[in-house]
Structures are given as C-alpha cells and as structure tokens.
Amino acid sequence: xxxxxxxxxxxxxxxxxGNLFPLSYKIGKLYKKLMSTxxxxxxxxxYFNGNYFSYEWEEGxxxxxxxxxxxxxxxxxxxxxxxxxxxxQIIKKKYIIYSEQDIINLPHNDIFSIxxxxxxxxMIINNALLLCVNPHLVIKTNCSIKYLIEQGxxxxxxxxxxxxxxxxxxxxxxxxxxxxITDEESLCRVRDxxxxxxxxxxxxxxxPEPRAELIQHLLNLLRRNxxxxxxxxxxxxxxxxxxSKDRFRKTLEIVNALKKNVFPLNFGDWEINLETTPIVIKL
Numbered sequence: 001x002x003x004x005x006x007x008x009x010x011x012x013x014x015x016x017x018g019n020l021f022p023l024s025y026k027i028g029k030l031y032k033k034l035m036s037t038x039x040x041x042x043x044x045x046x047y048f049n050g051n052y053f054s055y056e057w058e059e060g061x062x063x064x065x066x067x068x069x070x071x072x073x074x075x076x077x078x079x080x081x082x083x084x085x086x087x088x089q090i091i092k093k094k095y096i097i098y099s100e101q102d103i104i105n106l107p108h109n110d111i112f113s114i115x116x117x118x119x120x121x122x123m124i125i126n127n128a129l130l131l132c133v134n135p136h137l138v139i140k141t142n143c144s145i146k147y148l149i150e151q152g153x154x155x156x157x158x159x160x161x162x163x164x165x166x167x168x169x170x171x172x173x174x175x176x177x178x179x180x181i182t183d184e185e186s187l188c189r190v191r192d193x194x195x196x197x198x199x200x201x202x203x204x205x206x207x208p209e210p211r212a213e214l215i216q217h218l219l220n221l222l223r224r225n226x227x228x229x230x231x232x233x234x235x236x237x238x239x240x241x242x243x244s245k246d247r248f249r250k251t252l253e254i255v256n257a258l259k260k261n262v263f264p265l266n267f268g269d270w271e272i273n274l275e276t277t278p279i280v281i282k283l
Contacts, residue, residue, distance in 0.1 A: 018281030019251050020123065020130045021274060027071060028269030030054070031061035043081055044267070046073045055268035072122045072129055075272055078265050079120075086261050091138070095120050098138040104235065108226055110147075112215050113140045114235065118254045131274060133258075135250040137235055139210040143218075145177070146186045146203035153221045155180040161217075162209035163190060165201055177206065252276070 033045065033052040045054045048070055054061065055074065066074070080090060088097050098117030106114060117138035123130050145163070149155055158180040167173045175190040178198055186203035208214055216228045233239050237246040255276050265272040 018278055019133050019248075020125070020279050020281065021133065021255055021276065022279060023075075023129050023131060024273045024275060025071075025075075025129070026269075026271040027066060028055060028271075029057070029063055030066040030070065030074070031057050032064050033058065034060040043077075046070070046077055048073055055270060068124055068127065068129065072124060074270075075129065075265065076122050078267050078270075078272070079122075079262070082262050082265055088262075096136055096138060106231065108219065108224055109142065111141070111143045111218065111222070111224075112210070112228070113142060114138065114232075115140065116250075118251075130279065131255075133251050133254055135236075135247055135254065137232065139212060139215070139232075141207045141210040141215065143207065144204045145180055145188055145206045145208070148208075148218060148222075149180070149182065149186055149203065151222055153218070155182045155186070157221055158188075161214055162211070163188070163206050164209060165190065165206045174209075175206075177208075251278075 031054050033054055035052070042054075044056045045052050047053075053064070053066075053070060053074075057063075083090060083097055087101075088099050090097050096117055096119050098115040100115070102116040104114045104116060115138040117136045119134045119136040121132045123132050141164075143151075145158055148158060159177050161177055163175050163177045164172055165175065174193045176193065178189040178191055180203060181187045181189065181200075188201050188203050188206045189198055190201055190206060191198045208218060212228050212232045219226055219228060237243040237250075240246050255274065255278075259274050259276050263272065263274040
C-alpha cells in the first residue's frame with residue numbers, strides 16, 4: 001500500500017532557519033528479495049539489516065511495509081543515481097557533490113581547480129525524513145608529479161606527502177609519495193595505503209592529494225604568488241562579517257538547483273519531492 005507524506009505532522013521545533021529541508025513523498029511498494037536472487041546489488045536494490053530489498057517485484061520476493069530507515073536508504077541510493085545521471089560528480093565514500101560547470105574562475109588552473117559543491121545527508125527527525133545540505137568547496141588537483149618536474153620543481157622536493165593514482169582496474173588509489181626519481185624517466189616510489197606496500201609508478205600517473213595546504217606548498221615551490229589558503233577562507237565565508245547569511249544564501253541556491261535539475265525522484269511507483277523552504281531551527 002502506498003503512503004503519502006506531506007509533512008503535515010512535522011513539529012517545527014526551531015525558531016531560526018537552518019539547512020534542513022522537508023521532503024514530500026509517495027512511498028510505493030518494497031519487496032524483500034530471496035537471498036539466492038541474483039543481481040542483489042543492482043540500482044533498484046538496497047541492502048538493509050542483512051537482507052536485500054527492491055522496489056521492483058520478482059519471482060519469490062515478498063512485499064513488506066518499509067520502515068523510515070529503509071525509505072531513507074532507498075531515497076539516498078536513488079538520489080545519488082539521479083545526481084550522476086544529470087551530470088553531477090560525486091566523491092566516492094563521501095556525500096560530496098559538484099558539477100564541472102560550477103568551476104570557480106581562479107589562476108593557476110594547470111595546478112588545481114576549485115568547484116562550488118555541496119555535502120548532503122538524509123536525516124530522520126521527529127519521524128520525518130529531511131535533506132541536510134551544506135555548501136562545500138571541492139578542490140581538484142590537475143597536475144601530475146611529472147608535470148611539476150617539467151615546471152621546474154626539484155624532484156628531491158617531491159616527496160613525503162599524500163598522492164592519488166589510478167589502479168589496474170581504473171579505480172583511484174590513495175598513497176604516500178616516498179620519493180621521486182629522475183633517471184632515464186621520472187618515477188615515483190609510492191606506498192599504497194590499502195596494502196602498505198611500496199611500488200614504483202610513472203610520474204605522469206601520480207597526482208598530489210587535492211588538499212589546500214599541499215597545493216599551497218607546491219605553488220610556493222613553483223614561485224607562484226597566490227595565497228590559496230586565504231582564497232579558500234574567502235570562498236568558505238570564514239572571514240565574512242555576515243557568514244551565516246552568506247552560507248544560508250548559498251544553501252538556498254544549491255537546493256533550488258536540486259529542485260530544478262534533480263527532483264522529483266521517480267522510481268517504480270515511488271515519488272519523492274523536495275521542498276525549498278527549510279524547517280526552522282532552535283539552538
């Protein structure tokens with residue numbers, strides 16, 4: 001049986017606008033799958049408390065009444081899928097989203113780029129499902145270790161910091177740059193953070209960790225006069241006299257863009273809509 005929630009019973013417990021946004025939704029059917037069923041991890045399926053559940057019926061599955069936690073899991077999964085389908089990028093293992101179109105115009109983009117992104121979470125408060133949104137700058141490193149050498153950095157200076165590189169399956173691997181060697185070709189000795197083994201990689205596939213302090217260090221080595229740390233503080237409203245107001249304005253911009261480009265979420269006989277007026281918060 002479908003359930004419609006328009007947040008009519010939500011108790012407004014705060015007296016100040018925050019970053020929590022209500023959802024109105026029509027909850028469709030949810031089915032518990034057999035443990036032997038194939039394709040358990042497909043886009044229609046969630047894993048919850050040791051079982052697989054799908055909004056699509058298949059032979060042997062059993063219709064169940066979803067709990068709010070199940071709804072949260074399903075909506076999170078579908079939001080991520082929809083976000084990717086409309087061109088947003090998502091940082092794996094984190095709920096941080098950005099679009100390549102939201103790049104901030106800054107110098108030295110051969111070294112780094114900064115994007116106006118956001119972080120999201122679904123939260124359950126007073127038996128209501130809410131979307132929490134926070135503006136979040138996303139820093140991307142554009143230069144390989146080989147490029148930094150070609151730009152004039154002494155290879156002896158390129159060591160003792162975190163890096164990222166692509167593994168054999170195309171996935172990103174985090175590591176630690178032990179040293180950079182330049183003989184016939186530029187090579188990096190990198191400690192894999194997964195297995196803690198040191199291997200040797202071509203310098204053109206190894207990229208510095210996209211962290212402001214490290215990028216600032218590299219800019220200094222390149223003798224480029226740019227204060228990335230100060231710019232990061234400015235873009236994050238940390239030095240603003242109206243920081244709360246500025247962050248709230250940016251949050252509303254993000255939510256309105258989600259409303260326009262991502263919502264409603266429609267899957268099976270479910271429909272999820274986002275309200276653009278935040279609930280009111282009391283500290």
